[in-house]
Amino acid sequence: MTLVVGYWSTRGLGETIHLVLEYLQVPYERKTYHLNNYEEWLFKDKENMGMDFPNLPYLIDGDFKVAQLQTVLKYIGRKYGLFGSDDSKELARQEEIMDNIRDLRYRFASLVNSPVFEEDKVKYLAALPNQFVISIKRSLTQYETVLGERKYLMGDKLFVGDFFMWHLLDINECLDPTVLDDFPNLARFKKDVESLPQIDSYLKSDKFKKFPINGPFAKFAGATVSREINISKTTP
Structure with a gap:
């Protein structure tokens, strides 16, 4: 059965799901919502998905529907052997890594949407010990x-968090x-993941788009829209 992945026409939060499915070679279709026609999601599909908590990204697997990036990744991971363990401690380590990468992804999103982007970018890329809250390099050191x-x-075996981390590293390299440069182990890891035959093929295909990464309001790598975006349903 072919899965369906719904997300905006940006890399955003949907790309890690694509990476995992490409690695697994699981048949899937993309339901892409274009920002120039954002009403298709906000005022049509979102209200008629038959989901308890409709959001993007979402996954449809037969009659099962679920949303939220972490939830979708863990569902796919459990189904195809890339997440979960009978060992509660190993599972906790997987969860910890996933949560930490999510925090770093949100930090990136906060940066690119900052009204003082250029000023915050300097702090974000700094390696100074007093930049505890915002510095990505302090986190990458871990x-x-x-x-x-x-x-x-997690060791010698891939899990969904590795693809999430690859995505995080790649968008930061775009920035x-x-x-x-100061993280040879991370650079090696990134190269190892993108050298996997399935991922290498995907990254060289037309399905992979390096940009846009973010939504239209971002100060970096944002999507271009040709019309005003107004999320008020009562406004024409």
Whole structure:
């Protein structure tokens, strides 16, 4: 049965799902919502999905429908052997990594939507010890240490968090191509993931788009729209 993945016409939060499904070679279709026709999602499909908590990204697997990035990734991971464990401690480590990467992804989103983007970008890319809250490099240092002893984030076996991390690293390299220069283990990890035959093929295909990464209001790599966006349903 072919899965359906719904998301906007940006890399955004949907790309990690695509990466996992491409790696697994699971048949899937994309339901892409274009920002120039945002009403299709907001005022049509969202209200008629038959879901308890409709949101983007979403996954449809037969008569089962679920939304939210982390939930979709874990569902696919459990179904196809890329997430979960009978060992509660190993499962907790997987959950911890997923939550941490999500936090870093939100930090990136906060940066690119900041009204003082250029000022905050300097802090975000700084390696100074006093930049605890915003510096991405301080956080990457933790992963650099972890990957000094492991091939992937959990060891020798891939899990969905590795694809989530690849996405995070790639969009940060789009922001600053030198961001991994001081992190050889992370650079090696990123290369290993994108060198997987299924991922290499996907990244070279027309299905993968490097840009846009973000929505139209972002100060970096935002989608271009040709009309005003107004989410008020009562406004023509």
